[in-house]
Amino acid sequence: MMRTAAPQPPVADTGFVSTAARLVSDTRFAVAVIGAGPAGLAAAAGAAEAGAESVLLLERDYRAGGILNQCIHDGFGLLRYREILTGPEYAEREIQSLSAYHKDSPSDSTIFLAASTFVQTIHRSGTGYFILYCMSSGQFTAIQARSVIFAMGCRERTAGAISLPGTRPAGIMTAGTAQRLMNIQNITVGKRAVIIGSGDIGLIMARRLTLEGAEVAAVTEIKPFPGGLDRNIRQCLYDFDIPLHLSTGIIRIHGKKRVEGVTMASIDPDGTLDAASARFVPCDTVLLSVGLIPEHELVRDAGALIDTVTRGPVVDQNLMTSIPGLFACGNLLQVHDLVDYASKEAESAGRNAARYARGDVETGTACPVTALHGIQYVLPQKISIGGRIEFSLRVTAPEINFRIQFLPGSGNDAPPSDLPPAAPLFSKKFARVSPSEMIRITVSCPKAEPLEVSGGAEY
Amino acid sequence: MALHDVVIVGAGVIGCSIAAALAGTGLSILVLEKEADAGFCTSSSNSGVVHSGIHYASGSNRARFNVAGNQLMEPLCRELQVPFKRTGKLTVAWNVQQAAKLIKLYEQGLANGVPDMQIIDRDAMETLQPGISGIKALYTPTTGIVSPYELTIALAERAYANGVEFSFCSRLSKIKPPGSSSPHFRLVVEKDERTANSSTYRPAANSQLQARVVINAAGLGSAEVARMTGIETPDIFPCRGEYYILDKRLKDSLNLLIYPVPGAHSGGLGIHLTNTTEGVILIGPSNEYIKDSEDTATTAEILQALRNEGHRLLPSLDTNDFIRSFSGIRPKLAPPDEGGFRDFIIESSPEVPGFIHLTGIESPGLTASPAIAEHVKEMVGQLLPLGKRNNIITGRPPINGTPFLSTRFANAGLEEKAEMTARDPDYGSIVCRCETVPLAEIKNAVLRIFGPITLAGIKYRTRAMMGRCQSGFCLQRISEILEEHFNIPAEQQTLKGPGTELFTGRLRPLDPDKAANLPQTGREYSE
Known part of the structure; x- marks a missing residue:
């Protein structure tokens, strides 16, 4: 399947929300949700269920679903739906559950989706609303909301962020980038890969590459224990005889134009690399699965305090950040290992944001x-x-x-x-x-x- | 065999400056570049500092061209719409011995004609840069910063728009000086055969060329190029400098450049803190002599040293919040056992008339480039008749009819953003989310590339892929744009030219309707 050529009408084929494909400046919403991945979708549902008059979902991609759209493997929804679903199926369920809040007439609808929309900045107006400045489907708009839920998820740590030593040729990318290229854009990223880091996306991609005929020479992890879930270690590595090297670091990436290999070495218990154990592993591709960082820039710019450990905003029991009216959930708040929990957390943030929008949130000394x-x-x-x-x-x-x-x-x-x-x-x-x-x-x-x-x- | 009045070897900042200076003088000029774009080597991987001129021995080429270049750089950048900022610089002493050296640097600066220098004490240092360490500093307000790759690209564009030809992915392999068999230089160029029959690459020059004048601006390869003519020239010793790029969030934590007092035998000026015109802070460069002039690796040990040194210069700086490391390579004439600096060699060869030889142009080559170009232009004028420059396209020229976008969307105010988007909806479609680069700017950059279209070329022109996520988000989107708007299939997309292909193929055969619209690559798409 070739990837879709042009942005699809974001919602026509999903059966929910139709309108806000064109946002109208100065329109007021009770709740705005930034990000229509699993957290954003569940947050919108939670807000609508708790009686928010109007909920606007803002999504930078051309459709809802977020990272689930590229997660074609299964294992989603076991807790939430008591079924084993793929990522796109899970997204579909979440989108369908919003259809109850959508009527044919916009005036009767509660939830609106604005796809292909980037929120640039958020200001607080004097009237108790937040103003969200957005680039939306080729136009610049400013919409208003009583409360805002940040549900932008996380991004992957990069080769630069971990100071991966050696050259910087073609063939190095994060596991999630490779996942999108393969599963959405029909592009193969390499023939023989080393995966650095044992995060879940890296494990999933080790299996995916193998299934598509590429060889995964090694998965390396600097810690003495894997970063990903046990079930992924078993089902993605052991079942395919892919070697996992724990306590192993990368000394150098080789190759001037395209990756030619990596030199890896064991890490001694005191944390130093054991040079004697250094070995060269030829490969043409390096995928990184070395951690996820909450996309906290927008919420930080809005003034919210950021936790130095989670790197998401600091929240209270209502999932409200240090700025009253701004809420956070999903992987922006903390990196979840199961989407089911992200959805549950987000519903709760949605309900609280709806309550806040109608002035119904009690607060005390934090x-x-x-x-x-x-x-x-x-x-x-x-x-x-x-x-x-x-x-x-x-x-x-x-x-x-x-x-x-x-x-x-x-x-x-x-x-x-x-x-x-x-x-x-x-x-x-x-x-x-x-x-x-x-x-x-x-x-x-x-x-x-x-x-x-x-x-x-x-x- | 095509005959050019002038062939310039190397499209770094020196080659492009010379090309821009000679453009429009009636000469036919060709620039040969082994890489896929202008400035892909040393010119894109340095501190981007416009030096004041305190560091170089009085009377040397380095002192002379540095001080002159410093004056020329600001108006040049204004005209070319290249980011430039006169930030000023502090050279910091931590002890009395170093403080004594500051006075020597001050005196050398005076002799070189550096204006407005001051030696300042702690209070004044603290005023200029809160949190700074050290006991005394030499303040040089004329030190500035420029975007080195944008400058190189802008100079290449000016040259190209005024009739200079460029041939990329073209490595010079032979030069036969004029002699009994031919009155002209004869040059042999190795072309990468992968560049043939591809929509990504533009046609390279013929493999056999003739030239009346050859200008050697080959940087790290300048000794090798000179020896092709039979002349003697000192060896080039590649000396690598590694850098860290700190997160943009920290941009307000550094007001001006901070340098240590250079060591006597150091091959560089010491690891320093530099603002960039994009607002990120650089720590670097280190100083390692290496064997391979193309080995731009980084090493764990040096990167750790950079963090420590950055912290020593400005203890309040969070040197752990970095987004990338990189390295660049200096073409040094001073061998490792000597260290320090030797002077630039810039000469019209007495042995091989018509061969203009530039070598050892390391720091402050970027600063000196406009002055060196004027000087080389005079040298060319003694070899060939130069016409008056009239009807020359000034400013930042349109390339093949595509205008330069002078306002970057990311830098525009909210109202201006609204206006830009109303004018062109492609501004409302953000491709790179970290640096806020809209589709309009990606398309503009691709249309303005007059050599091979590469991801790095798009990066240097737009800043897309340079931000925190390091292309994690936008790489796949830019790949789609290249396919859909420019008919460059994913398999042909490269990072920096042939051999740096980003992807290895398709998982499944392409949809036949789609495949019909893509250029033929010789690959079979049937099952």
Whole structure:
């Protein structure tokens, strides 16, 4: 199949939302959602379900679905739909579920999609609206919204971002770029590849390249454990006899014009490369799967605080950023390993944004939630109201018999206390944890107070 | 055999400056370039600094052409609409020994005619650059920055629009000086056969040429080219400089260039912090003599050293937020055991009349280029009659009827963006999201390329693919645009010319209706 030549009418073939293909300047919406990937679609549904009068989905591609459109492998939707779906099928389900909010007449519809639309900047007007300046289908417009949900997902770390040493010839790209080229544009990227990094996209592409007749010479990972999900290690590498080299770094990319190979070497436990183990692996292609970075530029420019660990915005229990009225969800907030969770999180952001738009969000003093020993990060990073709060977190290293605890903390500026330590709000031993798998925990918090989250192995 | 009055070897900033200076004087001129575009080697991979002239021995070519070039650069850039900014520079001393050297540099600058220098103390340093380290600094307000690849491209465009021919992917392999068999130079050019019969590449020159005058501006290859004529010339010692490009977010953290006091035997001026006209900050370059003049690799050790050194110069700078590393190679005459600098060689060869030899043009070659070009023009004038330049196209010329877009969309204000988009809907379609490059600018760049169409050529003309995501988002979109608007199939798309093909083929046979619209490449599309 050749890729589609010209942008398709974004929605005619998907059965939902029709109108806003042409945005009209100064139109006001209750909620604007930036990004119509899985998070944006679910956020729009959540907002509409919670009674938002009008929801505008802004998408830079020419159709909704986001990265799902290029994920032609299966494994999506097991939790959300109790089925095994491909990426495009999952997107289709999400789009169909929005059709309830679409009527033939725009005046009766709730959800609108503006495809081929780039949001340039966001300003706050004096009237309680945010103004979004957009390039949309060849025109420049400014629309207004009471609340805005950021659902732009993430981008891949590049060769430049990891200082990949050696030359910079043709044939080096991120795994996701290769995925789009192969699955949407019908282009083969190479004949013999080395995949640097063991993130899920790299694992998926190792299998995809193999199925298309290319050889994957190696997958390398600098850490002693893989970055991707266990099931992907088994189904994408082991099932195809693709070697996975853990604790292995790249010393040099070779080739002046096109990639000719890589030199890799083992990494000693102290973190240094063992030069004696250096070996040359010939290849014509290098794919990178070395991490994902939330696309936080727009939300940061809008003034929201960014978490230095997740690199997404700091949010409270409503998934609201440090700027009231701006919400975040999906991979922009934290990189999810399953889309099902991203959708669920986004629905919640959508509901809260709808409530905010009608002035129905309670806030209080924000208390920090701090990740301590053994924990990479915890979301939300702040709580301002007590209640049953769903947290998500990742651990720093693979462990067994790992106990995770939520304790009332002192807060950053409270004086040291002689009181006995408070009882944990949550304490549970997990048989097995891994940084590649996000952990979701619901905790009853009696009130807004500083929390400390820590973990440790118990033998 | 085609006869040209002048053949210029090398389309770097020196070759293109000379071509632009000679264009319109009535001579037939051809520029030969082994790469696929102007400025693909050293001229695109450097700090982009327009030096003041403090660093070079008085009376040397380097001092003379640097100070003159510094004066010429600003009006030239204004005329060519090339980004230029007079930022000023601090050369920083950390101890008293270095402070003493600052005085030497100051005195050398005075002798070279560098205006407005000052030696300043910590308070004044802190005012110019909050957070800076060091005890004293030499402030040279005339130091500036220019976009080196845009300048090279603009000069090539000016030359081309005024009748200079360019032949890319054309490596000179032989020069036979004038003699009994021929009154002219005879040149043999190796052409890459992959450039034949392809819509990506433009026709290269014939493989056999004649010339009345040959100008050697081959940079790293200048010794090799000179020896083809039989003259003796010192070796070129390639010396690599690695750089980091910091994230654009940090652009306001550096007000002006910060350099250390150069070491006595250093092959460069020391690792420094440089603003670029695009707003990103560079840390570099390192200083490594290498064997292979095309080995533009980067190394883990040097990159770590760059981060450390950047931090030492400006402790407040977040040197861990970088987007890319790269390296460029200096064509040095000073061998590794000597270090430091030797002077530029710029001469009309006494042994081979008609051969103008330029070699060892490393730093400050970019700054010196406009002055060197004027000087070489005079040398050509002694060999060939130069006509008056009239009817010359000035400014940034249209190329093959396509005008230069003087306002970059990303730099336009909101109202201006609205106007641009209303005028041309292709502005409303963003291709590169990191650098906000619209379809209109991609199309314009492709139409203005008069040599092979390459991704790097599009990158240097538009900034697409230069941002944070390093083409992760826009590579596939630009590939589509090349197919759909310019009939260049994906298989023929290259990064930097033949051998740098980006993709290896198709997964499935192309749709036959689509295939009919694509140029024939000799490939079978049937199953």
